[in-house]
Amino acid sequence: xxxxxxxxxxxxxxxxxxxxxxxxxxxxxxxxxxxxxxxxxxxxxxxxxxxxxxxxxxxxxxxxxxxxxxxxxxxxxxxxxxxxxxxxxxxxxxxxxxxxxxxxxxxxxxxxxxxxxxxxxxxxxxxxxxxxxxxxxxxxxxxxxxxxxxxxxxxxxxxxxxxxxxxxxxxxxxxxxxxxxxxxxxxxxxxxxxxxxxxxxxxxxxxxxxxxxxxxxxxxxxxxxxxxxxxxxxxxxxxxxxxxxxxxxxxxxxxxxxxxxxxxxxxxxxxxxxxxxxxxxxxxxxxxxxxxxx
Amino acid sequence: xxxxxxxxxxxxxxxxxxxxxxxxxxxxxxxxxxxxxxxxxxxxxxxxxxxxxxxxxxxxxxxxxxxxxxxxxxxxxxxxxxxxxxxxxxxxxxxxxxxxxxxxxxxxxxxxxxxxxxxxxxxxxxxxxxxxxxxxxxxxxxxxxxxxxxxxxxxxxxxxxxxxxxxx
Numbered sequence: 513x514x515x516x517x518x519x520x521x522x523x524x525x526x527x528x529x530x531x532x533x534x535x536x537x538x539x540x541x542x543x544x545x546x547x548x549x550x551x552x553x554x555x556x557x558x559x560x561x562x563x564x565x566x567x568x569x570x571x572x573x574x575x576x577x578x579x580x581x582x583x584x585x586x587x588x589x590x591x592x593x594x595x596x597x598x599x600x601x602x603x604x605x606x607x608x609x610x611x612x613x614x615x616x617x618x619x620x621x622x623x624x625x626x627x628x629x630x631x632x633x634x635x636x637x638x639x640x641x642x643x644x645x646x647x648x649x650x651x652x653x654x655x656x657x658x659x660x661x662x663x664x665x666x667x668x669x670x671x672x673x674x675x676x677x678x679x680x681x682x683x684x685x686x687x688x689x690x691x692x693x694x695x696x697x698x699x700x701x702x703x704x705x706x707x708x709x710x711x712x713x714x715x716x717x718x719x720x721x722x723x724x725x726x727x728x729x730x731x732x733x734x735x736x737x738x739x740x741x742x743x744x745x746x747x748x749x750x751x752x753x754x755x756x757x758x759x760x761x762x763x764x765x766x767x768x769x770x771x772x773x774x775x776x777x778x779x780x781x782x783x784x785x786x787x788x789x790x791x792x793x794x795x796x797x798x799x800x801x802x803x804x805x806x
Numbered sequence: 807x808x809x810x811x812x813x814x815x816x817x818x819x820x821x822x823x824x825x826x827x828x829x830x831x832x833x834x835x836x837x838x839x840x841x842x843x844x845x846x847x848x849x850x851x852x853x854x855x856x857x858x859x860x861x862x863x864x865x866x867x868x869x870x871x872x873x874x875x876x877x878x879x880x881x882x883x884x885x886x887x888x889x890x891x892x893x894x895x896x897x898x899x900x901x902x903x904x905x906x907x908x909x910x911x912x913x914x915x916x917x918x919x920x921x922x923x924x925x926x927x928x929x930x931x932x933x934x935x936x937x938x939x940x941x942x943x944x945x946x947x948x949x950x951x952x953x954x955x956x957x958x959x960x961x962x963x964x965x966x967x968x969x970x971x972x973x974x
Contacts, residue, residue, distance in 0.1 A: 524935065624961075653972045667947070748902065750819065751833055751944075752831030752834040752835075752901060753829075754831035754832050754945075755831065755833075756831075757833065761944045761961055762905045763902075766902050766906070767906060768910055768915075769911060771910050772910065776910065779912070781910060781912045781913055781915070782855050782856075782912065784861070785854065785855055785915070786854075786855060789815055789866075789869065790866075793814075
């Protein structure tokens with residue numbers, strides 16, 4: 513589907529989702545791996561078996577596993593071996609990264625994000641969410657990582673629909689309102705809602721879908737969701753670091769109650785930021801390796 | 807060299823004679839630019855946090871405002887600059903558009919970074935010729951050593967010349 517060049521009235525989100533054939537997808541293998549790694553009875557073999565169903569994905573996971581970041585003593589050629597050596601959790605993260613990278617490294621004109629802006633933003637948010645979940649012990653770090661990586665997936669669909677048709681950047685220039693309100697005003701929905709609809713379509717856990725839906729508006733969530741709180745704080749920290757700001761920039765509202773609900777204190781803040789930068793920069797090699805593998 | 811040198815998070819970069827230094831996408835971080843106009847040595851540091859834990863910056867002194875400036879000065883002196891001749895400009899320390907930090911005021915890291923950088927400059931007894939701190943805009947800061955210009959780019963304003971560090 514090519515970009516919509518004009519629309520009268522409000523575009524219908526359900527209709528757009530139904531009729532667009534080139535929407536971002538996460539492979540069914542990755543969804544199965546996510547589900548399997550959360551099951552109590554999962555083993556390295558069961559995860560490896562699932563990954564092997566997708567040879568292209570397996571190849572990319574192996575390239576990541578063999579990247580300089582992990583400094584393995586010998587090259588790994590077998591995904592079962594990769595699961596044993598790196599651990600199920602790491603391989604799950606690599607599979608999610610390998611599956612989403614081709615989408616996340618696109619140019620998104622409507623959000624003024626040149627490649628690899630969205631990828632950097634998503635990866636930073638994922639690693640912040642993981643760090644926060646780890647520190648707070650209120651949410652699964654793996655789920656938080658996946659959630660962070662997919663949080664802005666709705667922007668990709670909106671870019672497919674609206675690149676070239678709506679000047680969101682221009683609309684935001686000099687304005688004093690929240691970016692998400694502007695999106696809603698222009699299109700009748702915003703990227704967080706689109707992300708929710710997409711992740712729901714893929715059958716991801718409801719807690720994760722809801723976290724994406726309310727990532728900019730946590731007070732609107734109807735139930736307590738630590739994953740949402742992790743994502744909201746991760747989004748805030750990523751913007752504080754100035755990563756992948758695009759047209760949204762700092763035009764967000766941060767709700768400090770999310771931090772408090774996670775049981776985090778004032779003193780945790782600087783520690784989380786300081787630890788994160790060391791890990792983030794160490795993992796920069798993954799970006800290079802991903803670019804080569806894409 | 808005539809190209810641009812990127813100064814990533816927590817990094818300190820020093821150049822001589824010619825070239826540019828660039829801090830891309832400063833959010834709450836602060837970029838400190840310094841010039842010795844006589845020795846033609848320029849430096850930039852990308853500060854992330856106000857102060858090192860227990861005064862120990864680890865292997866990244868550029869990460870913290872209180873350790874970044876002494877480290878920047880030391881690197882510039884090693885390149886031939888004199889501390890007494892340094893002229894500075896700072897930019898960054900933005901905040902998100904709206905926030906309620908509740909019981910955790912430290913989450914206002916942009917404001918804290920700005921204050922810490924000002925305090926560090928005062929402590930070193932250096933002259934800060936211009937500052938562009940706070941607000942709700944991400945910034946890209948470019949320091950052109952050849953001309954001494956400090957250019958700040960934001961989404962709403964575009965490019966503006968913050969100051970010229972060579973001019974008296």
